[in-house]
Amino acid sequence: MNDKIFEILQYASITNALAEQAQTSLGKEAARALKPGSDLESVQRLLQATQEAFDVDRLKGSPPFGGIVDIRPAVQRARIGGMLNPHELLGIATTLYGARRLRRFIQTMHEDHPVELLDGLAEQISEQRDLEKLINSCIGDSAEVLDSASPTLAAVRRELRGGESRIREKLESMIRSSSVSKMLQDQLITIRGDRFVIPVKSEYRSHFGGIVHDQSSSGATMFIEPEAIVTMNNKLRETKLRETREVEIILQKLTAAVGEQAELIAYDVSVLAQLDFIFAKGRLAHRMKASQPAMNDRGYLKLRKGRHPLIDEKIVVPLDVELGGEFSSIIVTGPNTGGKTVTLKTIGLLSLMAMSGLFVPAEDGCELCVFDGIYADIGDEQSIEQSLSTFSSHMTNIIRILKDMTPKSLVLLDEVGAGTDPAEGSALAIAILEYIHKFDCRMVATTHYSELKAYAYEREGVINASMEFDVATLSPTYRLLVGVPGRSNAFAIAERLGLPGSILSFARGEVKEEDLRVENMISALEENRLGAEAEREEAERLRREMEELRSRHERELDKLEAQRDARLEKAENEARDIIAKARKEADEVVSELRRLAMEEGASVKEHKLIAARRQLDQAEPETRLKKTKKPAAAKSAQQIGPGDEVVLTNLGQRGHVIELDGKEALVQVGIMKMKVAKDSLERVQTAPVTAPKQKPVTSVKRTKDDSTRSELDLRGANLEEALMDTDRFIDEAFLANLGQIYIIHGKGTGILRTGIQEHLRRHKLIKSYRLGNYGEGGNGVTVAELK
Structure with a gap:
């Protein structure tokens, strides 16, 4: 493509804007060298890479490019055997670390959000941990060779510091003496040409021995190395030369290590430049609010x-x-x-x-x-x-x-x-x-x-x-x-600007009729276009509103369906749990009935059937909604009279009414009589029964039933409910041939205890009763002995 087109279309302004988004000199160089591609597949890959960088910048922020510098000249010099200085080696170490950190960043991003092209590039970055560690062990953060780089260097530097300390001590003792201090321009120690000197007034030059290394611009001060420390300075200089040689040895060793990996490092640098360039394209897209075509x-x-x-x-x-x-x-x-x-x-x-x-x-x-x-x-x-x-x-x-x-x-x-x-x-x-x-x-x-x-x-x-x-x-x-x-629009503009009408009329007359028809046709087309565009914009507005309404309705419908499904699923799970629990309890009851039948032959006693039926009724799942009382039931409860056959709705048992006492009724259920609330009865036949049908007492066989409870817990119940439960409990204990029962009523105010004991005193099946002893519950328990 001809370069002239880049100048005409100001393409360089785009590449310069792209370079501003790069974080390294490598990326900036790649951005300024950008040229359009002519192959469809390669252009699509470039755009896909930009899209991935755009997504990374949007989801994770800018990737880490800190520490990455252009180390290509240093790597090339190491390859051909030149010696690198500490600054160049430090740049190589920080670049290797930055490359490793960038690779880890992209791989982590790829695990969360696939970025195939970027991950493929990051995979090509080599791991140079050993070289990075070697350089960092020898070169400090300020690009100085560390004492730890070698034992020899550490020893030389200890000797060097000791020599400098001795020279300073010697000079300080000299400048503090009264005979020398008067000859000094300032009482300080300085360095000229790597040798320690003191500033002596020029008039005392002949009185002061030693070597002159420098003088001030005015000539009033001579910088003299006293004769007493010349030998010490010479030795110090020799030590510095040894230090320099040892540093060179270390740098040569590090340079050789870089040279061995020069090819891989150079390739890593090219990958880093490409990655920075790609992420710069993603950031430029963000800044321009651009989209992928x-x-x-x-x-x-x-x-x-x-x-x-x-x-x-x-x-x-x-x-x-x-x-x-x-x-x-x-x-x-x-x-x-x-x-x-x-x-x-x-x-x-x-x-x-x-x-x-x-x-x-x-x-x-x-x-x-x-x-x-x-x-x-x-x-x-x-x-x-x-x-x-x-x-x-x-x-x-x-x-x-x-x-x-x-x-x-x-x-x-x-x-x-x-x-x-x-x-x-x-x-x-x-x-x-x-x-x-x-x-x-x-x-x-x-x-x-x-x-x-x-x-x-x-x-x-x-x-x-x-x-x-x-x-x-x-x-x-x-x-x-x-x-x-x-x-x-020449005539219209001229008219709006105030050109006289006579001139405009003459001008229109000079226009060919054919040209005038064309202008009128264009004017009509433009008017029609404006009208059509206004209608299209209105239609587009209505369409957007309808789309928004439809989307909102679909979201609400999806939400309602999701709530419905969730509630149905919850209800099904709860029902499944309830049914499973009921089935388990029913199986246990059936198993118990079978065991009883096997123990006692073909017949099961009446009181055991009643207990088993009650257990089955208790296993029935409770409904979530409270059942409202039917008016018919209330009406039939009001019409119940002595002799009526009724159903005890709370027990599921049938019986006959013996007598009524206000809101209570005495009901014969099998061989048992119990007082129940009138509201809990439902009449099943209207014909009065003169004598309640009872099973012969002779069919009852008093045997001990190990499954029957020997204690009744009434704590929390009111007195009326407690007395009804106590009657049922005494009947069951009597039929189970229990000799002694425990009624737990608690201590509280004593109302429940007094009422129960008064009831036991009049009960025909109770032989005697007493409060519980120590270890039996004390005043909170009444122990009764059955006849």
Whole structure:
């Protein structure tokens, strides 16, 4: 692709903006060297990598690139045997650490959110832990060679520090003496040429022995090395030379280790540059609020709300355009300053960005093409030095384009045919456009010539377009209107500016009738377009509202269905648990009945059947909703009288009413008599029974039943309920042949204890009763002995 197109479309501004997003010099260099691709598959991979970087930046933030520097020159010098300095070695160590940390970051991200391309690149980074550890053991954070780098260096530096300390002590003792201090300019110790000296006044030079190493600019001070420390300084210098040689040995060793891994390190650096470059593209997409375009190689281009990336997004007018479908060429007409040139540059620059693997500032749903070349003739290239006019410069450029273009190229022409006689210019423009159109290129051209409107109307695959102009405000709106040719608006503008009507009338009379009809037709088309666009916008608004309502209703329906399913599932689980529990208890009851039947033959005693039935009734699951009392039941309860056959609703047993006492009734159930609440009875037959049918007492066999309880817990019950439960308990204990029972009533206020003991005193089956002894519950328990 010709480099001239990059200059015309200001492509360098995009690569510079991309470089600003890179975090390392490696990434910045790669960003500035970016060029568009011409292979569809490779461009799609570049865009996919940008999408992955975009997702990583959105989900995890910026990846860690700290410590990574450009170490390629140092690595190359190590490869050819040169010695690296501590700063270069430290840069290599920090880069190796940064590479390892970046690799771990991407791999962790890949586990949570797949980023195939980035993970594939990160996998190529080699692990250089041993080399990194070796350098860090010898080079400190301030790029100094550490004492721990070798035992020899540690010993030499200990000797060096000791020698310096002895020299300082010697000099300090000298400058503190009264005979020497008067000859000194200042009482301090300094260094000249790696040797310790003191500042002596120049007039005392002859009185002070030693070696002069320097003097002040005024000549008043001489920096003298006293003779007493010359030998000590010489020895110190020898020690420093030994230190220097040992440091060089260490650096040579480290450099050799780097040289052994130079090839791998260089490759790692190239991968790091690529990763930083990719993440810079992701960050640029965030900053531009750009989206990933779909790519093709069939010459199709569709932009939705495309924005020129170098124009402030607050003032730029979005561009909607489609090319390469029903038509392959667009002819844009309209006045100057209407935005035609910006439209051309937007189409060209966004195409270059997409071909470079960059997202484009447009809405989702855009599609762009991988062209083999983009050519443009935009702007005035008049050159005085080359004696080229505006027309000549345009023609030179267009001739070059016609020579280089292919059917897979995109051609952008601004003001084609301008700069010469209108008649000849329009004819030449039509000829050029026709040639390019027949060549099957994708083309967008702008012009002032009205003749090109008719050309675009008559040619298949070519369509008119214009830049919208608001006559009311005499200003352009910068909106591209595809399908509508542009109007000159000269008369309207002149009239709005106050040109006399007589002049306007004369001017209109000079316009050809055919041209006037065309202008009127365009005006009618524009009015119809504005009306249709308003209706379309209203329809679009209504559609969005309906979509929003439908989405909200679907969400609410999904929510209700989810709640219903959850409640049904919960109810089913609870019912399943209740049924399982009831089935288990029923099985236990049936097993007990079978055992009893086997123990006592074929007949099961009445009191045992009653107890088993009660246990089965208790195993029935309780309903969640409280059952309301039926009026019929209440009515039948009021009509119950002595002799009626009734059902005890709380026990599920049948019996006969013996007598009524207010709200209570004495009921005969089998051989047992019990007092129950009248509301708990339900009559089953209306015919009075004169004598309740009872089983012969002789069928009752008193045997001891081990399963019968010997104690009754009444704590928390009121006296009425306690007495009823006590009667039932005594009957069961008597039939089970128990000799002694325990009634637990608690201590409390004593009302329950007094009432129960008074009831026991009158009961015909109780022989005697007493309070519990120590270990039996004391005053909280009454122990009764049965007859």
